[in-house]
Amino acid sequence: MGFYFAQLLTGLANASSLFLIASGLSIIFGVTRIVNFAHGSFYMVGAYLTYTLVTMWSGSVLGFWGGVILAAAAVGLLGLVIELTILRRIYKAPELFQLVATFGVVLIVQDVTLAIWGAEDLLGPRAPGLDRAVRIMGEPIPEYDLALIAIGPAVLLAIWLLFHRTRWGVLVRAATQDREMVGALGVNQAWLFSAAFVLGAFLAGLGGALQIPREAVSLQMDLSIIGEAFVVVVIGGMGSVSGAFVAAVLISVLNAFAILVFPQISIVLPFVVMAVVLIVRPYGLFGKPGSEHGAPEEPDQPLTLMSQRSAMVLATAVALLALSPAVAADFTMILLVDVMVATLFAVSLHFMMGIGGMVSFGHAAYFGVGAYGAAMAVKFFDFGMLPAMVFGPVCAATAAIFFGWFCVRLSGVYLAMLTLAAAQILWGVTFQWQDFTGGDDGILGVWPAKWASSDQVYFYVAFVLCIGGIWFLRRAAHSPFGYTLRGIRDSQTRAEAIGINTNLHQWMGFALAGGFAGLAGVVFAFSKGSVFPDSLGIAQSIDGLIMVLLGGIHALAGPIFGAVAFVMIEDWVTRLDYWRFIFGAIILIVVLLAPDGIAGGVRRLLRAVKGGAA
Amino acid sequence: MLEVTDLNARYGRAQILNGVSLSLGENEVVALLGRNGAGKSTTIKSIMGLVQQTEGHVTYDGQEILGKPSHVICRTGLGYVPEDRRVFGDLTVEENLEVGRRAPRPDAPEWTLDHLYELFPNLRERRRNLGKQLSGGEQQMLSIARTLMGNPKLVLLDEPSEGIAPVIVEQMAQVIAELKREGLSVLLSEQNLHFARAVSDRAYIIEKGAMRYEGSFADLDAKPEVSNAYLAV
Numbered sequence: 001m002g003f004y005f006a007q008l009l010t011g012l013a014n015a016s017s018l019f020l021i022a023s024g025l026s027i028i029f030g031v032t033r034i035v036n037f038a039h040g041s042f043y044m045v046g047a048y049l050t051y052t053l054v055t056m057w058s059g060s061v062l063g064f065w066g067g068v069i070l071a072a073a074a075v076g077l078l079g080l081v082i083e084l085t086i087l088r089r090i091y092k093a094p095e096l097f098q099l100v101a102t103f104g105v106v107l108i109v110q111d112v113t114l115a116i117w118g119a120e121d122l123l124g125p126r127a128p129g130l131d132r133a134v135r136i137m138g139e140p141i142p143e144y145d146l147a148l149i150a151i152g153p154a155v156l157l158a159i160w161l162l163f164h165r166t167r168w169g170v171l172v173r174a175a176t177q178d179r180e181m182v183g184a185l186g187v188n189q190a191w192l193f194s195a196a197f198v199l200g201a202f203l204a205g206l207g208g209a210l211q212i213p214r215e216a217v218s219l220q221m222d223l224s225i226i227g228e229a230f231v232v233v234v235i236g237g238m239g240s241v242s243g244a245f246v247a248a249v250l251i252s253v254l255n256a257f258a259i260l261v262f263p264q265i266s267i268v269l270p271f272v273v274m275a276v277v278l279i280v281r282p283y284g285l286f287g288k289p290g291s292e293h294g295a296p297e298e299p300d301q302p303l304t305l306m307s308q309r310s311a312m313v314l315a316t317a318v319a320l321l322a323l324s325p326a327v328a329a330d331f332t333m334i335l336l337v338d339v340m341v342a343t344l345f346a347v348s349l350h351f352m353m354g355i356g357g358m359v360s361f362g363h364a365a366y367f368g369v370g371a372y373g374a375a376m377a378v379k380f381f382d383f384g385m386l387p388a389m390v391f392g393p394v395c396a397a398t399a400a401i402f403f404g405w406f407c408v409r410l411s412g413v414y415l416a417m418l419t420l421a422a423a424q425i426l427w428g429v430t431f432q433w434q435d436f437t438g439g440d441d442g443i444l445g446v447w448p449a450k451w452a453s454s455d456q457v458y459f460y461v462a463f464v465l466c467i468g469g470i471w472f473l474r475r476a477a478h479s480p481f482g483y484t485l486r487g488i489r490d491s492q493t494r495a496e497a498i499g500i501n502t503n504l505h506q507w508m509g510f511a512l513a514g515g516f517a518g519l520a521g522v523v524f525a526f527s528k529g530s531v532f533p534d535s536l537g538i539a540q541s542i543d544g545l546i547m548v549l550l551g552g553i554h555a556l557a558g559p560i561f562g563a564v565a566f567v568m569i570e571d572w573v574t575r576l577d578y579w580r581f582i583f584g585a586i587i588l589i590v591v592l593l594a595p596d597g598i599a600g601g602v603r604r605l606l607r608a609v610k611g612g613a614a
Numbered sequence: 615m616l617e618v619t620d621l622n623a624r625y626g627r628a629q630i631l632n633g634v635s636l637s638l639g640e641n642e643v644v645a646l647l648g649r650n651g652a653g654k655s656t657t658i659k660s661i662m663g664l665v666q667q668t669e670g671h672v673t674y675d676g677q678e679i680l681g682k683p684s685h686v687i688c689r690t691g692l693g694y695v696p697e698d699r700r701v702f703g704d705l706t707v708e709e710n711l712e713v714g715r716r717a718p719r720p721d722a723p724e725w726t727l728d729h730l731y732e733l734f735p736n737l738r739e740r741r742r743n744l745g746k747q748l749s750g751g752e753q754q755m756l757s758i759a760r761t762l763m764g765n766p767k768l769v770l771l772d773e774p775s776e777g778i779a780p781v782i783v784e785q786m787a788q789v790i791a792e793l794k795r796e797g798l799s800v801l802l803s804e805q806n807l808h809f810a811r812a813v814s815d816r817a818y819i820i821e822k823g824a825m826r827y828e829g830s831f832a833d834l835d836a837k838p839e840v841s842n843a844y845l846a847v
């Protein structure tokens with residue numbers, strides 16, 4: 001009995017930490033509609049700053065709590081700077097831009113943190129006065145956990161008072177429902193947004209600061225918390241602080257008991273709960289659809305078809321590519337295979353987003369399932385290369401059919417979150433299911449068949465599959481099916497009115513995109529000879545989004561240029577120190593200066609130069 | 615005091631307004647009439663800075679306001695009451711009014727909570743209720759009262775009589791009369807000709823995004839072909 005009670009208390013202490021970071025994320029989303037990936041970075045910076053301050057003022061109670069508050073306030077200030085310099089320019093941009101921009105911030109913050117605090121994990125001091133354990137029902141409970149259990153509800157109460165007893169709070173709640181109307185009533189939204197962002201960053205910083213006595217401070221803190229924080233926000237209902245509290249308690253307590261039965265479950269559990277909640281209540285437990293008024297008007301741009309010139313450039317490039325093995329060195333061959341894999345992956349993601357209008361934050365799921373499907377077929381069923389290359393995409397398409405069925409019922413950010421959840425669930429299963437997937441060690445020895453084992457021959461295998469896949473998706477985009485999908489993207493209501501089964505079409509589009517992402521994964525697996533859980537990870541999904549964004553989402557050829565540019569930049573940048581910083585900066589520059597992709601940016605630059613010369 | 619010239623507006627690629635012009639004088643109540651989808655709301659939203667793609671000129675007291683953000687337009691003295699009311703459902707009546715509250719302006723009458731509760735007695739009774747718990751008529755009152763909390767000089771009132779009970783329409787007419795007595799100007803978008811005639815000084819008729827008529831109600835009554843062509847009577 002005592003043991004279960006202790007487990008409950010641990011769950012509640014975890015819930016408090018999770019609530020702090022999730023509440024800030026929820027407030028930011030509610031007011032600004034930005035899905036802030038950088039929220040985990042605020043959490044991490046809060047922890048590092050607290051480490052420095054608390055070790056400096058070590059020992060005293062005032063030093064500890066003063067350090068915590070000061071660090072959180074500094075993170076709030078950091079939030080202000082980021083809001084003013086970056087986010088303020090992209091409030092009207094589609095979700096994709098916001099997500100990628102905040103991910104750029106994640107990369108930059110990571111390298112700045114690395115430069116300041118180094119790569120070693122840092123172990124902070126315990127909280128003075130709360131560094132022992134008390135016995136409750138015979139079980140030892142850390143005093144600090146009890147303090148955390150009190151802090152969570154106290155912060156909830158403080159936020160409640162702020163939101164219900166101050167004019168600012170009333171404005172924030174109003175803006176969460178209908179920000180355009182708040183503007184029409186004379187409120188300068190810009191400052192409201194900044195303030196909400198500062199509050200959110202402060203809370204994330206506080207969450208990180210309070211972790212100091214519980215866990216080592218590390219550079220992995222940001223991305224390890226962000227997934228769970230998203231889950232809590234989505235379950236609670238985006239924009240609802242009390243929802244975040246309930247969801248944090250639900251997840252943490254469930255987790256505390258579930259690991260007793262099934263220790264591996266903790267990575268997937270939050271995402272499973274989120275998927276279930278989203279299917280039953282699409283806007284979360286306490287969430288509401290929110291006003292469509294003043295939503296970013298998707299620039300109703302037609303998809304730019306390839307101009308004759310760029311079609312010729314592409315055709316030439318493909319021809320050169322086909323001939324390259326005759327002249328190029330082996331390592332170039334390998335790079336070129338990477339380029340083709342990335343291009344097929346990006347084109348399949350673009351098919352889903354640009355043509356199908358479905359934003360996916362978890363496209364890596366299908367890439368990874370394809371790769372693992374093929375690898376496991378080779379490993380366990382002794383498949384040859386070619387059968388495995390069929391089997392992988394079939395697995396990916398099957399996974400896409402399964403998850404797509406749930407996903408196409410939602411739209412916008414909620415759809416994006418469910419795709420992320422799907423990817424995280426698959427990632428968690430792969431990571432945990434040691435016996436079958438090899439867990440963290442991956443599956444090794446996935447080599448091409450003998451006849452295809454030379455780099456040159458495998459290049460042609462990859463060439464046929466990738467270029468063939470890209471060609472097929474192009475054709476699909478131009479088929480009646482593709483036009484129907486675009487019709488649904490532009491107006492779901494209109495499409496329904498003329499009797500189109502929109503869910504069915506989107507579902508098929510989802511499955512098709514998933515299948516071809518899987519094909520990319522298969523080619524990837526055989527070219528590397530191994531697969532690892534990374535291939536289903538958030539970073540891989542985001543890579544795809546960056547490629548699509550680099551190329552410009554409204555151009556049919558966009559993902560092709562985007563993927564090529566991405567692999568080239570990555571190949572060059574990752575050799576440098578602090579490449580994350582450089583890469584993050586490139587992302588921000590593209591998002592802020594060339595929202596229509598590199599091609600669009602260059603075109604405008606040329607026009608400006610010509611205009612200046614004339 | 616409000617001068618709209620050659621206003622064009624579009625949503626995406628759909629051109630909704632084609633060169634709309636109208637003007638509104640000091641302490642005048644003017645009706646903007648037109649059928650469903652004629653472009654009344656789009657005209658009003660464009661004036662308020664809520665349509666992203668607009669061209670032309672909108673001046674208020676001689677100053678160009680087209681292209682300014684809506685909070686700036688509001689602060690120059692324009693108040694906007696949207697057609698679908700857009701009451702904040704999770705906020706109480708009093709909190710809704712708080713959102714609209716702005717400092718008094720020297721050139722416009724100042725509205726206090728007490729004064730507004732006199733004008734809308736229902737709201738006083740329901741001041742602790744949430745916006746979403748109100749009836750349609752009460753929400754319409756709340757929406758007007760919320761805008762008046764900003765002490766505007768000119769009110770853009772989009773279809774206040776739509777979908778509410780006849781008694782309340784009657785009350786709306788009195789409210790508009792009260793606004794005029796207080797010295798405000800009102801641009802009223804309406805489909806209900808009787809209601810518009812009862813409260814307005816003169817009328818415009820808009821159809822397919824272009825102005826078709828401008829003049830007094832007496833002239834309009836003398837030309838039944840105009841109202842037959844452009845209004846659903």
Ligand SMILES: Nc1ncnc2c1ncn2[C@@H]1O[C@H](COP(=O)(O)OP(=O)(O)OP(=O)(O)O)[C@@H](O)[C@H]1O
Pocket residue numbers: 625628630648649650651652653654655656657697773805
């Ligand atoms: N957000 C929007 N996006 C696209 N089209 C719109 C949008 N809002 C309005 N429209 C279109 O603009 C046209 C004019 O609409 P508007 O709302 O201005 O008409 P209205 O005269 O106010 O009509 P009602 O009496 O129905 O309120 C209509 O054809 C409508 O379909």
Ligand SMILES: [Mg+2]
Pocket residue numbers: 654655656697772773
């Ligand atoms: Mg209207």
